[in-house]
Amino acid sequence: MLTVEGLRSRYGRIEVLHGIDLSVDSGEIVTVVGANGAGKTTLLRCLSGVQPVTAGQITFRGEALTPVPAYKRLRRGLAQSPEGRQIFTNLTVEENLRLGAFLFNDDRVEKDMEDAFQMFPILREKRNLAAGGLSGGQQQMLAMARALMGRPSCLLLDEPSMGLAPIIVSQIFDVVKGLKALDVTVLLVEQNAFGALKIADRGYVMETGRITMSGAAEELIADPRIREAYLGI
Amino acid sequence: EVRIGASVSATGPAAFLGDPEAKTLEMLVEELNAAGGINGEEIKLVLYDDGGDPNKARTFATRLVEDDEVVAIIGGTTTGTSMSILSVTEDAEIPFISLAGAIDIIDPVKPFTFKTPHTDRMACQKIFEDMKKQGYTKVGMISGTDGFGASMQAQCKSVVGDYGIEIVADETYDPKDADMTAQLTKIKGAEGVQAVLNPGFGQGPSIVTRNYKQLAIDLPLYQSHGVASDGFIELAGADAAEGVRLPGTALLVAGLLADDDAQKPVVTTYKTAYEDKFKAPVSTFGGYARDAFLILTDALKRAGSAEPAVIRDAIESTSGLAGTTGTYTFSPEDHLGLDLSAFRMLEIKDGKWALVE
Amino acid sequence: MSDRDSQTTLLSVEGLGITFGGLKAVNDVSFQVKPGEIVSVIGPNGAGKTTLFNMISGIYQAGSGRVVLNGEDVTGMEPHLLARRGMSRTFQNLQIFQSMSVLDNAVTGYHLQEKGSILADMLGLPASRRRAEAAREGAMALLGRVGLERAAEREAGNLSYGSLKRLEIARALALNPKILLLDEPAAGCNAVETAEIDHLVAEVAASGVAILLVEHDMKMVMRISNHIVVLDHGEKIAEGDPATVSKDPAVIAAYLGAEHADR
Amino acid sequence: MSELLQFLFSGVTVGAVYALVALGFTLIYNASDVVNFAQGEFVMLGGMITWFAYAAGLPLPLAALIAIVATAALGVAINKLAIEPARGAPVVSLIIITIGASIFIQGGAQLIFDKQIHTFPAFSGDEPLRIGGATILPQSLWVIGGALVIFAGLWVFFTRTLLGRAVLATSNNRLAAQLVGINTNFVMTLSFALSAAIGALAGVLATPITLTAYSVGIGFALKGFAGAMLGGMGNPKGALVGGFLIGLIEALTAGYLSSQYKDAAAFIVILLVLFFLPHGLFGRQATQRV
Amino acid sequence: MKLTPKQATLLTLAVLIALTPFFFPSGYYYRVGALIFVNGLAVTGIVILTGYAGQISLGHAGFAGIGAYACALAPVHLGIHPAFAVVLGAVISAVLAWLVGRPILRLKGYYLAVASLGFGILVSMVLNNERELTGGPDGIDVADLGLRGLLKDFGLDLTNGEFWYFFSGLCLLLGAWLALNLYNSPTGRALRALHGSEIAARTVGVDVARMKLNAFVVSAVYASVSGSLLALQNKFITPDVAGFMHSIEMVTMAVLGGVGSVLGAIFGAGILTLLPQVLTVFAEYEQLVLGLVMMLVMIFLREGLLPSILRKLRGTGE
Numbered sequence A: 001m002l003t004v005e006g007l008r009s010r011y012g013r014i015e016v017l018h019g020i021d022l023s024v025d026s027g028e029i030v031t032v033v034g035a036n037g038a039g040k041t042t043l044l045r046c047l048s049g050v051q052p053v054t055a056g057q058i059t060f061r062g063e064a065l066t067p068v069p070a071y072k073r074l075r076r077g078l079a080q081s082p083e084g085r086q087i088f089t090n091l092t093v094e095e096n097l098r099l100g101a102f103l104f105n106d107d108r109v110e111k112d113m114e115d116a117f118q119m120f121p122i123l124r125e126k127r128n129l130a131a132g133g134l135s136g137g138q139q140q141m142l143a144m145a146r147a148l149m150g151r152p153s154c155l156l157l158d159e160p161s162m163g164l165a166p167i168i169v170s171q172i173f174d175v176v177k178g179l180k181a182l183d184v185t186v187l188l189v190e191q192n193a194f195g196a197l198k199i200a201d202r203g204y205v206m207e208t209g210r211i212t213m214s215g216a217a218e219e220l221i222a223d224p225r226i227r228e229a230y231l232g233i
Numbered sequence B: 001e002v003r004i005g006a007s008v009s010a011t012g013p014a015a016f017l018g019d020p021e022a023k024t025l026e027m028l029v030e031e032l033n034a035a036g037g038i039n040g041e042e043i044k045l046v047l048y049d050d051g052g053d054p055n056k057a058r059t060f061a062t063r064l065v066e067d068d069e070v071v072a073i074i075g076g077t078t079t080g081t082s083m084s085i086l087s088v089t090e091d092a093e094i095p096f097i098s099l100a101g102a103i104d105i106i107d108p109v110k111p112f113t114f115k116t117p118h119t120d121r122m123a124c125q126k127i128f129e130d131m132k133k134q135g136y137t138k139v140g141m142i143s144g145t146d147g148f149g150a151s152m153q154a155q156c157k158s159v160v161g162d163y164g165i166e167i168v169a170d171e172t173y174d175p176k177d178a179d180m181t182a183q184l185t186k187i188k189g190a191e192g193v194q195a196v197l198n199p200g201f202g203q204g205p206s207i208v209t210r211n212y213k214q215l216a217i218d219l220p221l222y223q224s225h226g227v228a229s230d231g232f233i234e235l236a237g238a239d240a241a242e243g244v245r246l247p248g249t250a251l252l253v254a255g256l257l258a259d260d261d262a263q264k265p266v267v268t269t270y271k272t273a274y275e276d277k278f279k280a281p282v283s284t285f286g287g288y289a290r291d292a293f294l295i296l297t298d299a300l301k302r303a304g305s306a307e308p309a310v311i312r313d314a315i316e317s318t319s320g321l322a323g324t325t326g327t328y329t330f331s332p333e334d335h336l337g338l339d340l341s342a343f344r345m346l347e348i349k350d351g352k353w354a355l356v357e
Numbered sequence C: 001m002s003d004r005d006s007q008t009t010l011l012s013v014e015g016l017g018i019t020f021g022g023l024k025a026v027n028d029v030s031f032q033v034k035p036g037e038i039v040s041v042i043g044p045n046g047a048g049k050t051t052l053f054n055m056i057s058g059i060y061q062a063g064s065g066r067v068v069l070n071g072e073d074v075t076g077m078e079p080h081l082l083a084r085r086g087m088s089r090t091f092q093n094l095q096i097f098q099s100m101s102v103l104d105n106a107v108t109g110y111h112l113q114e115k116g117s118i119l120a121d122m123l124g125l126p127a128s129r130r131r132a133e134a135a136r137e138g139a140m141a142l143l144g145r146v147g148l149e150r151a152a153e154r155e156a157g158n159l160s161y162g163s164l165k166r167l168e169i170a171r172a173l174a175l176n177p178k179i180l181l182l183d184e185p186a187a188g189c190n191a192v193e194t195a196e197i198d199h200l201v202a203e204v205a206a207s208g209v210a211i212l213l214v215e216h217d218m219k220m221v222m223r224i225s226n227h228i229v230v231l232d233h234g235e236k237i238a239e240g241d242p243a244t245v246s247k248d249p250a251v252i253a254a255y256l257g258a259e260h261a262d263r
Numbered sequence D: 001m002s003e004l005l006q007f008l009f010s011g012v013t014v015g016a017v018y019a020l021v022a023l024g025f026t027l028i029y030n031a032s033d034v035v036n037f038a039q040g041e042f043v044m045l046g047g048m049i050t051w052f053a054y055a056a057g058l059p060l061p062l063a064a065l066i067a068i069v070a071t072a073a074l075g076v077a078i079n080k081l082a083i084e085p086a087r088g089a090p091v092v093s094l095i096i097i098t099i100g101a102s103i104f105i106q107g108g109a110q111l112i113f114d115k116q117i118h119t120f121p122a123f124s125g126d127e128p129l130r131i132g133g134a135t136i137l138p139q140s141l142w143v144i145g146g147a148l149v150i151f152a153g154l155w156v157f158f159t160r161t162l163l164g165r166a167v168l169a170t171s172n173n174r175l176a177a178q179l180v181g182i183n184t185n186f187v188m189t190l191s192f193a194l195s196a197a198i199g200a201l202a203g204v205l206a207t208p209i210t211l212t213a214y215s216v217g218i219g220f221a222l223k224g225f226a227g228a229m230l231g232g233m234g235n236p237k238g239a240l241v242g243g244f245l246i247g248l249i250e251a252l253t254a255g256y257l258s259s260q261y262k263d264a265a266a267f268i269v270i271l272l273v274l275f276f277l278p279h280g281l282f283g284r285q286a287t288q289r290v
Numbered sequence E: 001m002k003l004t005p006k007q008a009t010l011l012t013l014a015v016l017i018a019l020t021p022f023f024f025p026s027g028y029y030y031r032v033g034a035l036i037f038v039n040g041l042a043v044t045g046i047v048i049l050t051g052y053a054g055q056i057s058l059g060h061a062g063f064a065g066i067g068a069y070a071c072a073l074a075p076v077h078l079g080i081h082p083a084f085a086v087v088l089g090a091v092i093s094a095v096l097a098w099l100v101g102r103p104i105l106r107l108k109g110y111y112l113a114v115a116s117l118g119f120g121i122l123v124s125m126v127l128n129n130e131r132e133l134t135g136g137p138d139g140i141d142v143a144d145l146g147l148r149g150l151l152k153d154f155g156l157d158l159t160n161g162e163f164w165y166f167f168s169g170l171c172l173l174l175g176a177w178l179a180l181n182l183y184n185s186p187t188g189r190a191l192r193a194l195h196g197s198e199i200a201a202r203t204v205g206v207d208v209a210r211m212k213l214n215a216f217v218v219s220a221v222y223a224s225v226s227g228s229l230l231a232l233q234n235k236f237i238t239p240d241v242a243g244f245m246h247s248i249e250m251v252t253m254a255v256l257g258g259v260g261s262v263l264g265a266i267f268g269a270g271i272l273t274l275l276p277q278v279l280t281v282f283a284e285y286e287q288l289v290l291g292l293v294m295m296l297v298m299i300f301l302r303e304g305l306l307p308s309i310l311r312k313l314r315g316t317g318e
């Protein structure tokens, strides 16, 4: 579904991704873990097209993605819930969600919005309030819900559990797991590596801009190096 | 080669004035050189556009004096730029002929500074003279807040008493304003007002004139020489401008001048040449530049030297030189060289300028 | 765990409340913090934790109630005046001086110690230079403590999210506070990084600084808190030591979820 | 009484012009947070191009249409050639770009056209309408009507259409806007085209009253900016009310106090309003949680 | 020995000021140089206000006007020496900046811009309208500073142009030195911090309102002194000095050159002062070219001319 080969990217003169190879199969949940500053966010930004790629290939459903501008990638089925939430603070919660479905103008928009409210009831309560007034966790929920409004076939999640209450964290992981049934592919970046690996099929470990380890999720959880460096067990 | 310097406001708020000035100077130099120059020497005009900014004007004056080494400078479209230039030329002792209105430029007389337009004080006098003749004793004033308007407003207020006239309403407007009905309504309501005077140039007076008609004020309206060009009639609308009076120059009524009028040939030649070349009507302001150039070249011819002091002396001995504005006679005590007779009272009749007897 | 009653109170929150367009974001919340103590505020998303912090630190005007710091009523006092009285904080939504270097970010934490008059600073008087130098050294040491010494000269805006969180902590510590408010310091950090922050916080508390902590990482909260206040819908629903609170059914229902109840 | 009415007429006439300029500001501002200081030049072009085409013998409506379309095209060009390539630059840099564009357009206009003052006939004649002892020109009604129509259009656009919200989204968070599939470049282009067209329309409607010349842009930009800020930048309602208010304050001050200090009165009112409402009359403070 | 950025800036400036006259073909170049320095001084104030503290003012020409008219009026009406008039102007500007700044600095971004614009317009309106006192739009003469005569008595005979070149250059050096000291000082850092995040600055103890006011007052003094120098140099001044266009010009110079750095902003002042002089050759196209240059610089060198060029030379960043 999604393959990345030899991906390099830089901020100014400083290269932060030094050749990433990675692939996600259709319907799979794949997680990327790594320390602060490893380059996880940069990787996702490259995939959604808001970060220039200096070398390498991104292929999505058999097509080269690199030349496609960011705003067209959602049309291809690629949605992102970005780091820092990036909601439209001056617009209402409902407007945020509607803009999430900017590409669509059909009855399903209402239904998807209803689903989103089902998933995060607090958003329904706040639907007519400026999103900037939401609490941190509520904004995180909104970012996730908005990404889902885009009806992605592949969802890029950058630390979706950040700032969420434990109850909601498990709920989010349940949602992600549930996406599998809907045939949505997920690339999940998480600091909650334990939780992420538990729901993922496979995982990659990233260190300073390189993939240093990869494998099935159960293997990684069992790997002592991972347990020590990322799971703190 | 004789170098003549010029700094005018070909752009900026006074571009309306400076643009024809610049064009006139360029045209005249071309003509003169084609005719063999002065005493066989070619004229080189170094022309700068100061954009109406006195600070820039001063820099250009310095540049003309120090770098371009000109023998004399024409310019200063506005009073502000003229004052800036003259402090440089006076220091450097180089003749300067200003194109601006204010009396301060040549009063008190400065050794190297001259000017061609009548002073705003003279315009006031001319207008009040006419008002007095009509028997008006109470008038309203509405002036632009630009240099020209403000200066004329002040001059008029200082001479008005001499004519037994009282100013019963004194309003102003910003040159960029789009509507003056509020001020005019106030003037209209002033006790006993018999006529209205509007010192200003640019678009303001046109709008005043239109608003005047809109409010159906049936008092006589006097404008200043600041609007003396055909453009004014067009902008204000012939209808609204009908009956407006102002002190103008021979240039506007070239066709109406008596054949024995000394200014007639000068005025006609300039008008034809300018209008042929630029496809635009002449204006009084281009005429000021025309006169300045004439005065200077005339003096250069007589001086036969590039020595600034000699040129200055030659200008001071100019006598009976007919220009578009009037007939100039300078002296060491008089650096304006015009008297009230240079002004002609004009009135707009049937959309055209006409002489008031 | 120290005996909570034996010490004098440093911060006392008394009946604090605020509303936003009809919503009681925080309602009648009271608790106390003593020097050297770590008090955690937990609760569901939108419970009012950050809002509570914002009132205590003078960013929001409290609608009702009082904040007493060191015996002084500081309700509604400007943040910079609270800083002078020893209060310092970090933010859930990062507040970084983006275009300044990482080091300069940390040095601003020393503002109160180094500041002089603008004239002295413009003239570059030796006293003003000396203070600046001292601040710089202190800041460098703090960057070391949060593991950012190698990034000192980088432009702060270029750091990754997790690094910025730690930079905020360093800057807050630079104030040499009596009480430190941390809003989700471990968000965006993995388990190992969280443990590092744990140690840092415990260390700071051990030096006598009172700590008020908002955090969703329950392992961290349970590990280091002396006392926990639980908010839900702006109200305090429980309070006590970690063991008590984690067994409280209301807390489990509202916040922890069944998963945690098992342990 | 008729005096007061006359002052009010004067105020709304001028105010409508300011309001139109202020409305022009809102679009670009809402799409990019940039106050486009070249907005006044659009007004100038509306007037100058119409005059030019009219003087060349075209019928007035056609001349006006040409002016509006040409100005809109210029707006697009500015966005494509100057704003888009500078993406990511700080807002002050973008402002300087718009100031540069303004100087550039002025420089071009004085070359292509001339430096004289011009006008063209009013749409419905010059015969003033008499109402309660005061008079107003039919053209004033055109300008006032224009301002109201544009306001209504923008109001519907921003509150009722998804595209309008996409414009707001673009300025609020360009990154996120792209992520939800908004072509932010297109949104910017559209905003510039519409803003320029609104500006040109203002020029077309106002020129028979205000006259035009290559240099009138700055004056319009300044007053329009002041009006927009008074009302609250970005809000069409604010632009409308702010523009009219400034016109009225000027007229009433000129009528009852001092015509010399009427501009001062406008700015003093702005300062007072901002003192109590730091985001203008209708502006809202952006909610930014920490 | 490696120079600190501050030393490098001052040295560059000093060398430029001292050495360029050797290449001047005529006295006119001294005049242009002096204008650059006078503008550079005003722009240095903008660097403190906008570059450091991030506050935009579109009314700083108002302070330049106060400085200029202090030199025109005080010697005549109060009988004080022009040199003291400069100080008086600076004091009045500072007091006024303090009074005006307190309410308006609470405003942000464009709202601050429009409020400061209003202030500038009020000042220029008073200068224009109070004809009796200020001479109105036509301007007013300014007394001679007299320093040149004094130098002459000491055997240093400079032309007017030369004197103003070196004197303004010296003033600029002093102004730049003060501004550079500020940059890395606690106050400077606090200013830059509140630029980044007001809330964070407040919580680390920065009295944001006072700091902004400090920056506003200091930059007003810079503008005032610049206006004074201009008036004394020209010996004649009009209200244009306080006009809106002059305010815009100051900000443009600073941003074009690089508002974050003193040398950059002065560089910007140099470019924008020189450009019209160079462009006189094609006067017709002057505005066209000026506008184009402004756009191109901001598009391709968005941090401003100097910082972008230096960055390219050093080879860091994009």
Ligand SMILES: Nc1ncnc2c1ncn2[C@@H]1O[C@H](COP(=O)(O)OP(=O)(O)OP(=O)(O)O)[C@@H](O)[C@H]1O
Residues within 6 Å of the ligand: A011, A012, A016, A034, A035, A036, A037, A038, A039, A040, A041, A042, A043, C157, C158, C159, C160, C161, C162, C163, C188
């Ligand atoms: N805008 C930027 N400019 C320059 N460098 C940047 C920028 N953003 C990130 N970096 C650098 O790129 C590297 C990777 O950052 P990235 O944000 O991708 O890390 P991350 O793995 O997502 O970290 P975290 O877990 O903290 O979010 C870091 O060294 C960071 O400092």
Ligand SMILES: Nc1ncnc2c1ncn2[C@@H]1O[C@H](COP(=O)(O)OP(=O)(O)OP(=O)(O)O)[C@@H](O)[C@H]1O
Residues within 6 Å of the ligand: A133, A134, A135, A136, A137, A138, A163, A165, C020, C023, C025, C043, C044, C045, C046, C047, C048, C049, C050, C051, C052, C092, D287, D289
């Ligand atoms: N400025 C504001 N405007 C409107 N509502 C607000 C504002 N600030 C807070 N709220 C509301 O108050 C409630 C409490 O928010 P707060 O940010 O304090 O929650 P929190 O406990 O910190 O949540 P989280 O764990 O998600 O960070 C939320 O429902 C939020 O929407």
Ligand SMILES: CC(C)C[C@H](N)C(=O)O
Residues within 6 Å of the ligand: B017, B077, B078, B079, B099, B100, B101, B102, B117, B147, B148, B201, B225, B226, B227
């Ligand atoms: C009408 C002219 C005499 C105006 C003059 N050039 C001035 O502005 O002073």
Ligand SMILES: [Mg+2]
Residues within 6 Å of the ligand: A040, A041, A042, A083, C160, C161, C162
């Ligand atoms: Mg990240």
Ligand SMILES: [Mg+2]
Residues within 6 Å of the ligand: A135, A136, A137, C049, C050, C051, C092
């Ligand atoms: Mg919170």
